[in-house]
Amino acid sequence: MSCRFLLLPCFLLLALPSWNEGRAKQAILQFVQDTTTPSHRDYIAPDDRVAVFDQDGTLWVEQPVYTQLAFAREAAKTLPPNESVQSTEEIVAKTHSGMTVDVFNAKVAQWLQTAKHPRFDKPYTALIYQPMLEVLKLFEAHGYRVYIVSGGGQQFIRVYAQAVYGLGPDRIIGSAGKVKYGYQNGHPELVKMAEVLFVDDKAGKPEAIQLFIGKRPVAAFGNSDGDQQMLEWSQSHAGRSLQVLIHHDDAEREYAYDVASPIGQFSQALMDEAIKKGWIVVNMKNDWKVVFPP
Amino acid sequence: MSCRFLLLPCFLLLALPSWNEGRAKQAILQFVQDTTTPSHRDYIAPDDRVAVFDQDGTLWVEQPVYTQLAFAREAAKTLPPNESVQSTEEIVAKTHSGMTVDVFNAKVAQWLQTAKHPRFDKPYTALIYQPMLEVLKLFEAHGYRVYIVSGGGQQFIRVYAQAVYGLGPDRIIGSAGKVKYGYQNGHPELVKMAEVLFVDDKAGKPEAIQLFIGKRPVAAFGNSDGDQQMLEWSQSHAGRSLQVLIHHDDAEREYAYDVASPIGQFSQALMDEAIKKGWIVVNMKNDWKVVFPP
Numbered sequence: 001m002s003c004r005f006l007l008l009p010c011f012l013l014l015a016l017p018s019w020n021e022g023r024a025k026q027a028i029l030q031f032v033q034d035t036t037t038p039s040h041r042d043y044i045a046p047d048d049r050v051a052v053f054d055q056d057g058t059l060w061v062e063q064p065v066y067t068q069l070a071f072a073r074e075a076a077k078t079l080p081p082n083e084s085v086q087s088t089e090e091i092v093a094k095t096h097s098g099m100t101v102d103v104f105n106a107k108v109a110q111w112l113q114t115a116k117h118p119r120f121d122k123p124y125t126a127l128i129y130q131p132m133l134e135v136l137k138l139f140e141a142h143g144y145r146v147y148i149v150s151g152g153g154q155q156f157i158r159v160y161a162q163a164v165y166g167l168g169p170d171r172i173i174g175s176a177g178k179v180k181y182g183y184q185n186g187h188p189e190l191v192k193m194a195e196v197l198f199v200d201d202k203a204g205k206p207e208a209i210q211l212f213i214g215k216r217p218v219a220a221f222g223n224s225d226g227d228q229q230m231l232e233w234s235q236s237h238a239g240r241s242l243q244v245l246i247h248h249d250d251a252e253r254e255y256a257y258d259v260a261s262p263i264g265q266f267s268q269a270l271m272d273e274a275i276k277k278g279w280i281v282v283n284m285k286n287d288w289k290v291v292f293p294p
Numbered sequence: 295m296s297c298r299f300l301l302l303p304c305f306l307l308l309a310l311p312s313w314n315e316g317r318a319k320q321a322i323l324q325f326v327q328d329t330t331t332p333s334h335r336d337y338i339a340p341d342d343r344v345a346v347f348d349q350d351g352t353l354w355v356e357q358p359v360y361t362q363l364a365f366a367r368e369a370a371k372t373l374p375p376n377e378s379v380q381s382t383e384e385i386v387a388k389t390h391s392g393m394t395v396d397v398f399n400a401k402v403a404q405w406l407q408t409a410k411h412p413r414f415d416k417p418y419t420a421l422i423y424q425p426m427l428e429v430l431k432l433f434e435a436h437g438y439r440v441y442i443v444s445g446g447g448q449q450f451i452r453v454y455a456q457a458v459y460g461l462g463p464d465r466i467i468g469s470a471g472k473v474k475y476g477y478q479n480g481h482p483e484l485v486k487m488a489e490v491l492f493v494d495d496k497a498g499k500p501e502a503i504q505l506f507i508g509k510r511p512v513a514a515f516g517n518s519d520g521d522q523q524m525l526e527w528s529q530s531h532a533g534r535s536l537q538v539l540i541h542h543d544d545a546e547r548e549y550a551y552d553v554a555s556p557i558g559q560f561s562q563a564l565m566d567e568a569i570k571k572g573w574i575v576v577n578m579k580n581d582w583k584v585v586f587p588p
Contacts, residue, residue: 158508162341168341168508169507169508169509170464170507170508176505179501179504179505180497181500181527187530188500188527188530190501190504197492198491203474203476204475206475207472207473207474207475207484210395210473210484211470211473212464214462214466229475232482233475236481
């Protein structure tokens, strides 16, 4: 990468400071530079600059259980004794419905203030990946509209997304339950229902992207089999595009897991697909100078 | 309204040129000025500046039938003879499914190029309301994010929204059918299904606003009973808010209809509600200098 222009490449040379030099960092920087340089053949107009990011395992820790499930298990303890909850689905449904959106938001916010990760003994919102925060900022600084596209619950993520990622509620796409409009003492309210509207995982990701964004993203970041279709959809964009997978191979600083994990499985089939299609695989251990914010 | 500041009020004095002086124009201008003046007690931070607009009857003509239904009836003529379509629901379902999103977009775009309104003998996209276009631009120029929230089909509106309203696909909320991700000759595609995901009308409007925007709009524009809940929801915003209803009372230049119309009914109950809650009722005949763009 040369310092051809006055501002852009000089800025890029300082970008992604938490990334080690290597193929992944180079590919991300080159993509952003080329697609935002008007004279470049791969220039993308601002309206079409859409970048999508999976959340669990891509932007923050997803082991040993999804953060949202840790919340649900804790919230389930306060359910009335006659509410028998057995399966994970039941626990999530019971703790995520039967209250207004505002009450749910307050419950999540309160839990996040005190809950700590069992291994790192830090708030979950401190366990975001510093290198990926830098990628979010890099894309936004270059006129990209950034969205989270998560298999997790949309409303759960919205509670902390502004503070943690700098992303407002309209940039959060996730699995969604139905809400019901009604009145409490004459005041309008929205109540969360137990019924699922759609699941934003695997094929559900490009389907939800169509619903919310209405165009193909030109850049897509994920870490597991659940992200494959989203990356494929991004690559079907007519022009230049970028697909990136985070590979968790760092047991010392975070976790090492792929084929065998019940959470965030990164199968051999996905790795084969990544190689075949030219998707960038980030090796956490070698590509990231640090994992979490200092 | 005084010319207190250097730029803002002077700009506002020139805004909404197609509106006659009166309570409606004054209320809209005053709202925009107050909520975007940092020193004003009703100042609204940029992140919270969300304005929502119904489409049919609020931004363009909805008589004698919704434009989308005119498209569907024409498209139904090309269905195979063995496809028996009877009801309006069947006609819409059959003509809006069983093809990729890209093919559907092309069909709508092609139809819009040649179809003409039966009374005005102009393309449907020429029958938008010039005064409302000016309102859209006024809000956008003052840092508001503007969304269409329509009972009509989201994907139908997206086809022309950028050209006609200057709004990208992510700003269009409407009734939505399911889409299915799959492959054609190994290439990813999204196929429109006949199954309804949600109907964006009446209580469905605040529900969809929650799904897409995730916060209460501070300004809401509509014209019929289907917009009542959206306006209520906007008014439940903790701070200052604005609710506006377009009343079609201009048979000469457009249409006069309210209680009796099968389309866009503006009932006496809605009028009572508007008066009780301080919603602005725009009388097309007196408030608008012109109806359509010159």
